[in-house]
Amino acid sequence: xxxxxxxxxxxxxxxxxxxxxxxxxxxxxxxxxxxxxxxxxxxxxxxxxxxxxxxxxxxxxxxxxxxxxxxxxxxxxxxxxxxxxxxxxxxxxxxxxxxxxxxxxxxxxxxxxxxxxxxxxxxxxxxxxxxxxxxxxxxxxxxxxxxxxxxxxxxxxxxxxxxxxxxxxxxxxxxxxxxxxxxxxxxxxxxxxxxxxxxxxxxxxxxxxxxxxxxxxxxxxxxxxxxxxxxxxxxxxxxxxxxxxxxxxxxxxxxxxxxxxxxxxxxxxxxxxxxxxxxxxxxxxxxxxxxxxxxxxxxxxxxx
Amino acid sequence: xxxxxxxxxxxxxxxxxxxxxxxxxxxxxxxxxxxxxxxxxxxxxxxxxxxxxxxxxxxxxxxxxxxxxxxxxxxxxxxxxxxxxxxxxxxxxxxxxxxxxxxxxxxxxxxxxxxxxxxxxxxxxxxxxxxxxxxxxxxxxxxxxxxxxxxxxxxxxxxxxxxxxxxxxxxxxxxxxxxxxxxxxxxxxxxxxxxxxxxxxxxxxxxxxxxxxxxxxxxxxxxxxxxxxxxxxxxxxxxxxxxxxxxxxxxxxxxxxxxxxxxxxxxxxxxxxxxxxxxxxxxxxxxxxxxxxxxxxxxxxxxxxxxxxxxxxxxxxxxxxxxxxxxxxxxxxxxxxxxxxxxxxxxxxxxxxxxxxxxxxxxxxxxxxxxxxxxxxxxxxxxxxxxxxxxxxxxxxxxxxxxxxxxxxxxxxxxxxxxxxxxxxxxxxxxxxxxxxxxxxxxxxxxxxxxxxxxxxxxxxxxxxxxxxxxxxxxxxxxxxxxxxxxxxxxxxxxxxxxxxxxxxxxxxxxxxxxxxxxxxxxx
Numbered sequence: 001x002x003x004x005x006x007x008x009x010x011x012x013x014x015x016x017x018x019x020x021x022x023x024x025x026x027x028x029x030x031x032x033x034x035x036x037x038x039x040x041x042x043x044x045x046x047x048x049x050x051x052x053x054x055x056x057x058x059x060x061x062x063x064x065x066x067x068x069x070x071x072x073x074x075x076x077x078x079x080x081x082x083x084x085x086x087x088x089x090x091x092x093x094x095x096x097x098x099x100x101x102x103x104x105x106x107x108x109x110x111x112x113x114x115x116x117x118x119x120x121x122x123x124x125x126x127x128x129x130x131x132x133x134x135x136x137x138x139x140x141x142x143x144x145x146x147x148x149x150x151x152x153x154x155x156x157x158x159x160x161x162x163x164x165x166x167x168x169x170x171x172x173x174x175x176x177x178x179x180x181x182x183x184x185x186x187x188x189x190x191x192x193x194x195x196x197x198x199x200x201x202x203x204x205x206x207x208x209x210x211x212x213x214x215x216x217x218x219x220x221x222x223x224x225x226x227x228x229x230x231x232x233x234x235x236x237x238x239x240x241x242x243x244x245x246x247x248x249x250x251x252x253x254x255x256x257x258x259x260x261x262x263x264x265x266x267x268x269x270x271x272x273x274x275x276x277x278x279x280x281x282x283x284x285x286x287x288x289x290x291x292x293x294x295x296x297x298x299x300x301x302x303x304x
Numbered sequence: 305x306x307x308x309x310x311x312x313x314x315x316x317x318x319x320x321x322x323x324x325x326x327x328x329x330x331x332x333x334x335x336x337x338x339x340x341x342x343x344x345x346x347x348x349x350x351x352x353x354x355x356x357x358x359x360x361x362x363x364x365x366x367x368x369x370x371x372x373x374x375x376x377x378x379x380x381x382x383x384x385x386x387x388x389x390x391x392x393x394x395x396x397x398x399x400x401x402x403x404x405x406x407x408x409x410x411x412x413x414x415x416x417x418x419x420x421x422x423x424x425x426x427x428x429x430x431x432x433x434x435x436x437x438x439x440x441x442x443x444x445x446x447x448x449x450x451x452x453x454x455x456x457x458x459x460x461x462x463x464x465x466x467x468x469x470x471x472x473x474x475x476x477x478x479x480x481x482x483x484x485x486x487x488x489x490x491x492x493x494x495x496x497x498x499x500x501x502x503x504x505x506x507x508x509x510x511x512x513x514x515x516x517x518x519x520x521x522x523x524x525x526x527x528x529x530x531x532x533x534x535x536x537x538x539x540x541x542x543x544x545x546x547x548x549x550x551x552x553x554x555x556x557x558x559x560x561x562x563x564x565x566x567x568x569x570x571x572x573x574x575x576x577x578x579x580x581x582x583x584x585x586x587x588x589x590x591x592x593x594x595x596x597x598x599x600x601x602x603x604x605x606x607x608x609x610x611x612x613x614x615x616x617x618x619x620x621x622x623x624x625x626x627x628x629x630x631x632x633x634x635x636x637x638x639x640x641x642x643x644x645x646x647x648x649x650x651x652x653x654x655x656x657x658x659x660x661x662x663x664x665x666x667x668x669x670x671x672x673x674x675x676x677x678x679x680x681x682x683x684x685x686x687x688x689x690x691x692x693x694x695x696x697x698x699x700x701x702x703x704x705x706x707x708x709x710x711x712x713x714x715x716x717x718x719x720x721x722x723x724x725x726x727x728x729x730x731x732x733x734x735x736x737x738x739x740x741x742x743x744x745x746x747x748x749x750x751x752x753x754x755x756x757x758x759x760x761x762x763x764x765x766x767x768x769x770x771x772x773x774x775x776x777x778x779x780x781x782x783x784x785x786x787x788x789x790x791x792x793x794x795x796x797x798x799x800x801x802x803x804x805x806x807x808x809x810x811x812x813x814x815x816x817x818x819x820x821x822x823x824x825x826x827x828x
Contacts, residue, residue: 051679053827073683081679087672089590090410090487092572092580099576100586104680110575125571129410129486140676153679 003062004029004151004182005050010059012045012206019045021206022059027184032177034197035186036287042206043186044084047155050184051081064151077106080147084156084186086140088128094139095124101143113146119168133160145172152176152183158192170195190284202287222255225264225278229271239264255281307422311430315404323400323438330392330467331445333768335452337385340775342377342453354380362615363642366507366608367649369522370514373532378455382463382530384775390522391499393442393471397435398495401478404431407488409563418562425554428479432550435475443468459531466525469542473521474499476549483556486565493597500601504608511615521545583682584690588698591664595698598657602650602702606709609646610727613710614717616642637796643710643730644793648770650706651734651788655766657702658742659759661695666749666756674827688746688822692815695742703738707731730794736807737787741766743814750821 005027012020020042027033037043048054050063052072061068066075088097095117102108117124122138131139137160144152158166166189173196176183187193193200194214201211210217222243227233233252236242241260246253256264268276316323345351355374358364365371368387373379405428408414414427447464451457478495485491506523509516517523524545527538560566579585588595616639665688668674677687711727745759752758769778769786783789787810790803 048675048828051675053675053678055824055826072678073681073686076679077681079679081676083672083675085672087676089586089673091590091593092576093574095574096572096576096580100580101676101680103576103581104583104677104682106681123571124574127569127572130569 002029003027004064005033005184006060006062007046007050008060010046010049010061011057012042012049012054013057019206020049020056020059023203023207025201025208025211027182028199029182030177030180031198032173032183032185032196034193034200035184035203036188036190036193036200037186037203038287041203043203044155045206046203047081047153047184047186050153051076078149079151079153080105080144080149081153082137082140082144082155082157084159086136088131088136088139090127090129092128093125094122094128094131094135097128097139098124098143098146102146105147105149107148109146109148113142116142116145116172119172120165134162134165137161138165141169141172145176150181152181154183155186156188157185158187158189166192190287222257222281223261223278224253224255224281225268225276226251226253227268227276228252228274229268230274231271233268233271235267236264239267305423305426305429307417307420308426308429308433311417311422311426312433315430315434319400319403319434323434326392326396326400327438327441327445329764330389330396330442331449333392333772334381334385334389334446335449336776337388337772338381338450338453340777341381341384344775345377345380351375351377351380358383361638362511363612363638363645365510366612366615367645369506369526370510370517370529372526372529373459376455376531377453378450378459378463378531381450381453381455382459384772386463386467386526387503388771389442389446389467390470390525391503393439393467394474394499394522396442397439397471397473397475398478398492398499400435400438401431401475402482402488402491402495404434405479406482406485406491409482410487412563415562425557428482428553428557432475432479436472439468439471439475442471456531458534462528462534462536463530465536465539466528466530469539470521470525473524473542473546473549476546476553477521480549480553480556483553483560484566486563486569489594493594497597497601500605504604507608507612511612582690583677583687584694586677587664587691587694590668591661591694591698594660595701598653598702599698599705602653602657602706603709605653606646606650606706606711606727606731607713608709609643609649610710610713610715611717613639613642613714640795643727644796646710647707647730647734647794648788650710650731651703651738651791652763652767652770654699654703654706654735655738655741656763658695658699658738659745659763661698662692662742662745662749663756663759664695665691666745666753669753669827672828678827684823684827685819688749688819692742692746696739699738699742700732700735703731703735704728726795733794733799733804734788734791736804736811737766737791739811740787740807740814743811743818746818747814747821748818750818750825753825 003026005025007023007025010020010023011018023042023046025046035043045054049056049061050068052068052075055069063075064078068075092100098113099108102113120138120142122135122142128136128139137157141157158169161169170192173183173185185193185196197214199211199213200217201208203209228251232250233247236245236252236254239260241257242254242264244255345354352375359371359374368383371383374383408427417427443464446467447461450463451460474495477498478491481494482491485494502520502522506517506520506526509518509520509523517527521542524538524542528535556566579589665674674687678684707728707730708724710731711724714727715721715723741759741762744762745756748756748759766786766788769783770788773783787807790807792798792800792803
């Protein structure tokens with residue numbers, strides 16, 4: 001089996017809102033697949049369809065070669081899920097919740113659980129009602145990561161975690177990947193997806209707009225160039241494929257399409273370059289490009 | 305207190321359907337009772353016979369209150385309708401006050417509000433203003449409803465004021481208790497226990513020399529003696545008590561942190577007990593407190609009913625007139641009739657428990673806590689069926705303990721502890737009817753989850769039919785809606801198996817249909 005998740009033409013509406021609008025997604029076995037998109041794009045809806053919690057209106061979804069709606073309970077023994085907002089039973093302690101969820105999934109590895117509790121620095125004796133957002137998230141993570149399963153569905157799993165804990169989370173994901181497990185990682189945190197993902201799919205308005213490895217996605221996008229030249233680089237303005245140009249005191253910065261990079265650099269060279277920095281686009285910039293008509297939403301995303 | 309006005313508007317907006325339903329339901333029941341009484345007792349002879357039978361019945365006094373002014377239509381209306389109206393207004397005050405104080409704080413919304421220009425005591429002030437106004441509307445409606453049947457207006461107004469006063473007392477009491485507990489469910493539990501105790505204390509007082517009745521807030525509202533002595537001063541006790549409770553609540557609120565109670569949170573177990581390994585285990589663990597609370601409460605209620613039975617017997621023995629009216633056998637069966645009423649009350653409480661337990665699963669879903677369970681190896685069918693198994697078992701325990709309580713108290717009085725088993729058996733006869741209401745809840749959870757709470761309306765309808773059916777003379781089809789109508793009224797009537805099996809089958813079918821719906825719908 002080489003495909004862990006195969007979705008094609010998935011449609012799900014809530015009243016008049018079309019949350020998923022013909023979404024297609026493929027996640028290969030053993031890969032970490034980044035699932036990126038702004039709020040309300042349909043990330044959580046997709047994952048909840050994969051969990052058999054929502055019934056799709058049209059399209060097909062296959063999970064580990066089974067039907068996520070019909071075979072829900074059987075499938076769930078082979079996967080673990082972390083929601084973006086972990087809701088816990090206020091009267092149970094964190095330790096009780098972790099044990100409950102692990103047992104219901106089919107077994108509890110106490111040694112693994114204890115190691116994770118230590119790594120995530122979580123006190124399991126506190127009642128869930130007194131946990132902060134970050135600590136609730138840790139409970140969800142420990143309960144999921146303590147499981148011996150082949151697939152992890154992680155829906156913005158690190159929301160509310162501090163940078164230290166996020167580093168621990170990234171370590172854990174690297175370990176899982178080394179063990180050959182498949183991970184679908186929906187995220188707002190672009191650096192996280194960039195650091196962890198083998199492949200990335202970008203979702204917008206219920207559709208996948210781009211999908212591929214980081215290298216493939218970069219190929220479609222621009223390069224950011226910051227340069228200082230002796231002569232004023234006024235000619236860039238008229239050059240095809242150049243965008244977001246700004247010039248201050250002989251220092252220019254701009255984005256340029258890969259196809260026009262050669263021309264731009266040649267032009268700069270003719271003006272005698274003093275310094276030149278160029279870098280591949282970050283995912284923030286991918287977003288900006290993808291959702292260029294909706295910059296404020298993207299900035300909100302990037303700010304999280 | 306800054307921001308109180310804005311919070312009053314917020315509460316009115318959030319409860320714009322809830323509050324009118326409470327108010328209209330209570331007023332409608334009193335109005336219907338008043339009209340029915342006026343129809344039934346139109347001649348002086350009818351009124352006199354009411355006073356000499358029900359007015360001297362210890363069972364009726366224990367259930368309804370002190371027999372004041374039964375030589376008038378007004379007094380009979382108060383005797384018939386006051387407990388329903390008093391319990392109704394108290395429940396309204398408890399639920400609405402808790403909803404906007406501790407439950408709101410527990411959900412973290414008070415924090416958001418308090419971060420704006422809202423004073424420390426504004427949330428409490430706002431809800432007390434709203435609930436007090438609602439209670440006064442209930443009181444005004446009750447007064448108008450009773451006054452509409454040709455009775456002295458003064459008595460009607462006093463009756464209405466007494467109803468309103470009890471609501472305000474319970475609102476202020478709830479506000480004080482809300483300062484002590486860290487969660488809304490705990491507040492509701494304590495308040496229901498206080499309400500039950502108030503009811504029982506006044507029952508004992510009313511049957512005795514009346515002293516104990518003055519220790520109960522319900523007693524204060526009944527001792528106004530509307531349509532007889534027409535006393536206003538007992539309501540001064542209610543007012544003074546309310547003020548004291550507000551002072552206590554404010555004092556407690558000024559000393560504690562937001563979100564905190566009086567009991568500091570303690571660490572719990574670091575690992576889950578073996579119980580926490582199945583959906584049923586979790587359902588039991590989450591409802592453990594409420595199951596114990598209901599079981600103890602209903603058992604105590606059973607003990608109270610059982611101990612009243614002595615008064616019923618004494619009354620039968622000392623009142624040869626009764627034998628004339630009901631015949632020898634009839635008089636002997638008065639005790640049985642009292643037990644049948646007690647069984648009905650116990651099983652209605654059991655039905656209320658069953659519905660609240662069944663709805664627990666929907667509450668968990670709304671809170672987003674079913675999702676993580678269904679993301680494990682538990683199927684929907686299994687989740688719901690295991691949950692309902694816990695509901696079923698706990699309902700058997702609650703109803704059974706209620707019957708056993710009646711039997712134990714009666715057995716101790718009559719020196720015949722065989723009554724325990726007998727009464728327990730009698731109570732379980734009413735179990736299928738209670739389970740039909742739980743089945744209705746499951747059906748709604750499966751197919752119309754957003755309206756699942758409407759199963760409470762089922763409990764309310766059964767209560768009104770069972771409690772006031774004799775007075776209000778509903779059309780037959782309406783009476784037939786209640787599963788309790790079809791239950792043999794043991795111990796008056798013999799047990800017949802057929803209706804019980806049919807009721808059980810209906811409960812099972814509705815549960816099954818609910819499970820089918822739950823399998824097919826979206827979760828969330």
